[in-house]
Amino acid sequence: MKVLVTGAGGMLGTDIMHAFKEHNTLGLTKPELDITKIDQVTKTIGQYKPDLVINCAAYTKVDDCEINKDLAFKVNALGPRNLAIACQSQAAAIVHISTDYVFDGTANRPYTEFDSTKPLGVYGQSKFAGEQLIKSLMTRHFIIRTSWLYGANGPNFVETMLRLAKEYSEIKVVNDQQGSPTYTKDLAQAVVELIKTPAYGLYHLTNSGNCTWYQFAKEIFRIEGIDIKVNPCTTEAFPRPAPRPKYSVMENYFWKLHGRPPMRDYKEALKEYLDSRG
Numbered sequence: 001m002k003v004l005v006t007g008a009g010g011m012l013g014t015d016i017m018h019a020f021k022e023h024n025t026l027g028l029t030k031p032e033l034d035i036t037k038i039d040q041v042t043k044t045i046g047q048y049k050p051d052l053v054i055n056c057a058a059y060t061k062v063d064d065c066e067i068n069k070d071l072a073f074k075v076n077a078l079g080p081r082n083l084a085i086a087c088q089s090q091a092a093a094i095v096h097i098s099t100d101y102v103f104d105g106t107a108n109r110p111y112t113e114f115d116s117t118k119p120l121g122v123y124g125q126s127k128f129a130g131e132q133l134i135k136s137l138m139t140r141h142f143i144i145r146t147s148w149l150y151g152a153n154g155p156n157f158v159e160t161m162l163r164l165a166k167e168y169s170e171i172k173v174v175n176d177q178q179g180s181p182t183y184t185k186d187l188a189q190a191v192v193e194l195i196k197t198p199a200y201g202l203y204h205l206t207n208s209g210n211c212t213w214y215q216f217a218k219e220i221f222r223i224e225g226i227d228i229k230v231n232p233c234t235t236e237a238f239p240r241p242a243p244r245p246k247y248s249v250m251e252n253y254f255w256k257l258h259g260r261p262p263m264r265d266y267k268e269a270l271k272e273y274l275d276s277r278g
């Protein structure tokens with residue numbers, strides 16, 4: 001299968017490239033293909049003629065999106081639209097990555113793919129607009145909502161905690177936001193499995209289990225044997241420009257209905273990630 005990966009230099013994009021190395025895969029970074037430029041997108045996809053495009057490109061700085069609203073919608077909504085138009089005209093399928101931030105976090109049980117969305121901030125709004133544009137412009141789409149990503153190839157929460165532990169003997173971490181940390185390597189492997197069938201549609205895909213950021217930090221330090229005092233705090237005590245959902249655990253319901261075993265527990269995935277850092 002001929003595959004084209006956008007945002008191939010990003011955290012998930014790099015692991016997607018590894019996972020798809022058995023395929024005939026071309027990865028393009030932002031300087032090589034800017035998804036906001038419709039002419040570039042249609043030309044590149046028209047020339048390469050992929051069977052599948054995997055869109056890992058996004059404007060992911062959640063707080064910056066609040067200030068740079070136009071850029072957020074350009075990259076996260078019009079970018080996927082451009083890809084959808086080009087894919088549709090070349091009869092290519094698309095995998096598009098979306099986010100738990102499409103939810104407002106007021107649920108008291110894991111969100112399924114059937115639940116209503118209500119993004120709280122610009123990032124979530126722009127990502128949701130991207131989902132809608134893809135859905136309305138092409139049928140052969142896999143839209144994957146994932147959450148709390150970490151992996152070898154980008155700044156992430158795990159690396160931030162390990163850095164802070166070198167600088168401080170005591171830190172505070174938010175304990176009233178709950179989600180499912182997900183290892184980019186596991187997500188990339190799940191994408192490999194998913195695209196084997198034409199079971200198009202919307203999927204929630206995360207590692208199993210859930211925690212607060214505070215509990216996630218405690219688990220990182222436990223596995224690493226790091227002695228640091230971690231104090232739980234509220235979101236209000238740690239103000240950020242963009243609002244975050246308090247609860248964004250997602251049931252991987254369609255994945256389950258599709259007959260797939262749950263992705264492994266986040267603690268097991270986290271241990272493998274930490275061990276791989278040496």
Ligand SMILES: NC(=O)C1=CN([C@@H]2O[C@H](COP(=O)(O)OP(=O)(O)OC[C@H]3O[C@@H](n4cnc5c(N)ncnc54)[C@H](O)[C@@H]3O)[C@@H](O)[C@H]2O)C=CC1
Pocket residue numbers: 006007008009010011012013029030033034035036055056057058059060075079097098099100127146147148149150154
């Ligand atoms: N990091 C996280 O915790 C989560 C991420 N996601 C989604 O997962 C996907 C991958 O995210 P990450 O790998 O973490 O992000 P990342 O920021 O590491 O990678 C995104 C890549 O997109 C590229 N990019 C930005 N604007 C572009 C443009 N106009 N054209 C082409 N490329 C462009 C960047 O250069 C970067 O390499 C994104 O769709 C993101 O919204 C979803 C949930 C959680």
